[in-house]
Amino acid sequence: EAGVAQSPRYKIIEKRQSVAFWCNPISGHATLYWYQQILGQGPKLLIQFQNNGVVDDSQLPKDRFSAERLKGVDSTLKIQPAKLEDSAVYLCASSLLILGAGELFFGEGSRLTVL
């Protein structure tokens, strides 16, 4: 079974530039998450999708971050304009269900450096 795919793995940009990250979840997983992991910290949820609808985006800085999940499969996370504090690893995860408990499957992450 293929895992969660993310690209690009690494991106270096200057502040005020824009960047986009792509995620393809595990086939059949209805729920998709974007997490931000700053160096030395645990992952923090940015946004959660159920199919192509947003379930929770309360911690997404909406003035600069946007995310979409067209057709309920792939997802894109965009940052525009980037700030120095956006330097982090952006992790995409997916799960089969939304309620109860079980495993979240994470991709390898997209590492962003903002100069």
Add this chain to the structure above:
Amino acid sequence: QKEVEQDPGPLSVPEGAIVSLNCTYSNSAFQYFMWYRQYSRKGPELLMYTYSSGNKEDGRFTAQVDKSSKYISLFIRDSQPSDSATYLCAMSEGDYKLSFGAGTTVTVRA
């Protein structure tokens, strides 16, 4: 106060030692408790998962939950160099939205 506090480490232990990792939490609504392992430059992967107070064993790993004290632990017996990683505790209220600790980096020396 953070919702989940994790002992920061880092920990460096000799091969064969017992590793003890700990987290405390403040949200009484947390029902599910997990430990994720994250190797360098990789995504987290689920290691252990439990929802009740008490101990759960899986091979060399034991997860312990004390809901009355809001405290969870992970023990690694007979540690191996391949156990060198960052260990993240995570908790949820049952809706898959995980609250993570900051992680503890463990190095097992051969």
